[in-house]
Amino acid sequence: MTAQTPVQVGKKAEARDYGPLTTRMFVRYAGASGDFNPMHYDDTLARSAGYPSVFSQGMHSAALLASFAVDWLGAENIRRFTVRFREQVWPDDVLTCSGEITAVSPNEGGFLVTAELSATRQTGGVAVSASAAFLVPVLPLT
């Protein structure tokens, strides 16, 4: 691997913002995923349960972080995606997604690349963190 190889340990992805998030986005994710927990789109119900408003599905934030990760390391290359849910995400939040490569090992057909990823709220709190593995094919030398 040369210094130009994009999959070197320590390499960081250019961060990307998602948001401000809206209830409409939560509804769209509910339909796409089939998670129709009303806490994510029924504001009256969420307030009656003691929340300040509706809040995002944890898996919605995870999906945004996955979107960021595959644009970086390849949609077909994904082999593992592990997410931990840390903080709730609210309407008008902006999630900043970032990632860093933490391991690269030779593997059949390419390199198995491990990346640590996080989606951070505008408050600095981490909403979702993830670890992902991608099998990145070896590119022919040019």
Add this chain to the structure above:
Amino acid sequence: MSSPVGTRGTDYEMVVERGKIAEFAAAMQSENPAYAGPGAVAPPTFLISSALWAPEGAAVDHGFDRRRLLHGEQEFTFHGPPPRAGQTLRVSEQVVDRYEKPGKKGGMMRFAVVVTEYRGEDGTLVAEARKTLIETAPRGGTS
């Protein structure tokens, strides 16, 4: 009645559909070309939507109080390239672990780990989803 470790739900069929992938990609704000067209690839967390295909009784019962239920961790593992539009998968879920830990404010937190297997038509294991569910300790400190 909560399902003990080893309980397996009824298996069912999931068809990986191009339109559903496009809908999911829109919800994840992705314009990645791999998620468009007849050979669209399933996004990393797409298999969560298999719940839409599950008939009654296919889900195992975590047995936790919904008001104290948290989703702690979710993992998707692919044993090769992720599934593509047009593939049919056999889906089944199983409780693989249950454990308890003392809560910070007393009482016991309960954990359940559920693994969902996605197999190809020839029986090959294509992908697995592993979720950790948490029931927080009840108020009052007893469980």
